[in-house]
Amino acid sequence: MRLLKRAGKIFLVFFLISNVILAFHAWKFTHFYDDAHHANKRPEQMNGWEKARIILFGVNLSKSxxxxxxxxxxxxxxxxxxxxxxxxxxxxxxxxxxxxxxxxxxxxxxxxxxxxxxxxxxxxxxxxxxxxxxxxxxxxxxxxxxxxxxxxxxxxxxxxxxxxxxxxxxxxxxxxxxxxxxxxxxxxxxxxxxxxxxxxxxxTLTDAVKSRMWAVHMPGTPLAQLVTFWGGVEQGFWAPGFxxxxxxxxxxxxxxxxxxxxxxxxxxxxxxxxxxxxxxxxxxxxxxxxxxxxxxxxxxxxxxxxxxxxxxx
Known part of the structure; x- marks a missing residue:
């Protein structure tokens, strides 16, 4: 029983941390910054370290x-x-x-x-x-x-x-x-x-998110659904229904x-x-x-x- 409780706590912590990261990614994906000197790279143009970094922390996107x-x-x-x-x-x-x-x-x-x-x-x-x-x-x-x-x-x-x-x-x-x-x-x-x-x-918007995640070698399912969901929550609409x-x-x-x-x-x-x-x-x-x-x-x-x-x- 004690082992099950510990496993449950670990799973809950992992779940919460994962959702915080995914919500952060949704925010980064939909927000642009005033930085005309920064050139946005497509995920498929990034090297291994760059892809790993955006998987964990996201990337600041410059306004076009x-x-x-x-x-x-x-x-x-x-x-x-x-x-x-x-x-x-x-x-x-x-x-x-x-x-x-x-x-x-x-x-x-x-x-x-x-x-x-x-x-x-x-x-x-x-x-x-x-x-x-x-x-x-x-x-x-x-x-x-x-x-x-x-x-x-x-x-x-x-x-x-x-x-x-x-x-x-x-x-x-x-x-x-x-x-x-x-x-x-x-x-x-x-x-x-x-x-x-x-x-x-x-x-669908979920498809669009999924293809972006594939580009950095992240699993599209079920992560894309969660990123889409959090993006909609942050912007006030039901994104999975788009x-x-x-x-x-x-x-x-x-x-x-x-x-x-x-x-x-x-x-x-x-x-x-x-x-x-x-x-x-x-x-x-x-x-x-x-x-x-x-x-x-x-x-x-x-x-x-x-x-x-x-x-x-």
């Missing part, structure tokens, strides 16, 4: 910066969230009269300068473009990221701005977190884009879904799940054989431009 600016004339636009955060965007006119307006949403840890090549091609096709820094990214205010959950409001604000300017043929483009924010925002806020282009969205693949059922406009065969962050089964659930008959899936979790426009430009050009005809 806009490394480039549009080559074309642009207007800087400011939007405000319900919580009072100021978001910054760039509106760039295409050839006039424009066919419509494409709103571009970057991925986790990136900024609105990331999809400038995509925006340039959309303008070649005859569209205006509007690029937005999500909260806690680039020149937008805030230091807390919810990996797409609260960023859905940012998608709505960008859509409402473009709509208020009198533009009606609106297309939403998003990469990774940007794509998942679109999947959540469209049904939640009853947005009515003409089409959506979704690049590498994850199926399932973009489920939101896809309420997408009823033409949709183009893109995925890279070498992606180690979003698995093929996630992509297939999102695609199968899309609630529109007008949907296409394009797989980029030479790409990972990265810009398809930059890395397989000819194939990406051909796919997007056909989709927007």
């Amino acid at each position: 910066v806009n490394s480039n600016r549009p080559a074309a004339p642009y207007k800087t636009v400011y939007l405000q969230t319900k919580s009072g955060l100021r978001l910054e965007g760039w509106f760039i006119e295409g050839p006039q009269p424009a066919k419509g307006t494409v709103i571009l949403f970057h991925g986790y840890g990136a900024s609105k300068s990331s999809p400038l090549p995509e925006a340039a091609y959309f303008r070649q096709l005859g569209y205006n473009t509007f690029l937005l820094d999500f909260r806690a990214h680039g020149n937008s205010e805030g230091h807390v990221c919810s990996i797409g959950y609260k960023e859905a409001e940012d998608v709505k604000l960008a859509y409402d701005y473009v709509y208020s300017c009198g533009y009606r043929h609106i297309i939403l483009w998003g990469m990774s977190m940007g794509a998942t924010a679109i999947l959540k925002a469209v049904p939640q806020y009853r947005l009515q884009p003409e089409k959506v282009i979704l690049e590498a969205p994850f199926a 399932k973009p693949a489920e939101y896809a059922k309420d997408i009823h406009v033409p949709a183009l879904l893109c995925w890279g065969r070498k992606d180690i962050r979003v698995m093929e089964h996630e992509t297939r799940s999102v695609f199968a659930n899309l609630g529109t008959a007008q949907k296409q899936l394009v797989i980029f054989e030479q790409c990972g979790h990265q810009s398809f426009c930059r890395n397989e430009a000819a194939k990406w431009k051909a796919a997007v050009g056909r989709f927007l005809q």
Whole structure:
């Protein structure tokens, strides 16, 4: 009996310490710091010691910066969230009269300068473009990221701005977190884009956390579920219920879904799940054989431009 009690105490201490560590990881994963001189490394780029250190202590992530600016004339636009955060965007006119307006949403840890090549091609096709820094990214205010959950409001604000300017043929483009924010925002806020282009969205937030843990050789299950849970507790929402693949059922406009065969962050089964659930008959899936979790426009430009050009005809 005494041995069982001791074992129970050891297990309880281990359980509590483990959860404190995992809650700390969830905090680190969703909070950015003002340190423009620090270059964030992907887990797969770290050496053994660096991986061991972040397993135990986490890593400080620097807030992203806009490394480039549009080559074309642009207007800087400011939007405000319900919580009072100021978001910054760039509106760039295409050839006039424009066919419509494409709103571009970057991925986790990136900024609105990331999809400038995509925006340039959309303008070649005859569209205006509007690029937005999500909260806690680039020149937008805030230091807390919810990996797409609260960023859905940012998608709505960008859509409402473009709509208020009198533009009606609106297309939403998003990469990774940007794509998942679109999947959540469209049904939640009853947005009515003409089409959506979704690049590498994850199926569930737990899947996104799991892939990050695999990258540093940590077991994804059940640790990913616990990190996801604590992340939601810290930010005030039920994170295990954040399932973009489920939101896809309420997408009823033409949709183009893109995925890279070498992606180690979003698995093929996630992509297939999102695609199968899309609630529109007008949907296409394009797989980029030479790409990972990265810009398809930059890395397989000819194939990406051909796919997007056909989709927007």
